[in-house]
Amino acid sequence: MFQRRRSAVALRHVAFEDLGLLAPIMEREGWNVSFCDAPVDDLSHPSIRDADLVIVLGGPIGVYETESYPFITREISLIEHRFGRDLPTLGICLGAQLMAKALGARVYAGAVKEIGWGSITLSEAGLASSLKPLAGGTPVLHWHGDTFDLPSAAVRLASNENYENQAFACGNHALALQFHLEADSRQLEEWYVGHAVELAVTKISVSQLRARTAELSNGLAREADRVFSDWLRQIGHRDASIGPAARSS
Structure with a gap:
């Protein structure tokens, strides 16, 4: 029986922060991925708003910088649209912060800038989630200075000594990761150049x-x-259990 390949759209904020390790996994799992450049593309287009999956990637700006970067408001509206319809959404770093904001939580500058490899601690919900393989203390890449409050509709999945909210889920359709589980060692060479000023x-x-x-x-x-x-x-x-008719209603 033929199985339809599903559509995913990755919202990119800077060219070098892309899907990394996630790209070949999605190909193997039957996803067709297209990229959208969030600062300039039309985020209201149905191919983005109603895609089977939207992945909101990282970037070196703050969710609260809407005056300097007006597209952030449009991006939050897109995520709100998807949450209102329980459409699958994955957020990474800035993407997780945007998801928190779309769910009504506060996003703000943190007390500590986390850049580098460090462990996380899974909550009880995290141990029962897809993050369970990280329970053994696998270090993950942190690269952020902002943080967020846990949205009232979300469940905390992971924390560390610096920030209480390192990952959360909303229902069974949304996953937000403050850390970079997708980081690919070869592609990180581009990060070292792109974030040279911040690293210095x-x-x-x-x-x-x-x-x-x-x-x-x-x-x-x-x-x-x-x-x-x-x-x-x-x-x-x-x-598959919901069916295409229900998803597009």
Whole structure:
């Protein structure tokens, strides 16, 4: 029996922060992915608003900087539209912050800028979620200075010593990750260039960050595969049970 390949749209804020490790996983799991450049593209287009999945990627701006970056308001409206229809949405770093804002939570500058590899602690809900493979203390890549309050409609999945909210879920259709589980060691070379000023200001050694990445990359790739594959299959089963007519209503 022929199985329809599902449509996913990745909202990109800067060219070098893309799907990373998630790209081949999505290809294998039967997803056709197209990219949308959030600052300039029409976020109200039905192909984006009603895609089977929208992935909101990271970027070096704040959710609260709408005066400087007016497209943020349109992006939040897009996410609100999807939440209102229970359409699958995945947010990473800035994407997670945008999802929190769309759910009515406060997003703000944090007390600590997290850049580098560190562990997270899963909540009880996190241990029962697709994040379970991270329960053994697998380090993940943090690269953010902002944080958010937990939305009232969401369930906290992960925390660490710096920030209480490192991941949350909303129903069975939305997953928000403050950290970069998708980070690919080879593509991070572009991050080191693109974020050169930030790294210099925070006095983070690129050489040390690169070396730590090399130590962890193989293990991270395995865990990322397990987490993302499980979540994609969950939303795939969910879509199959809902049916196309109900999703487009």
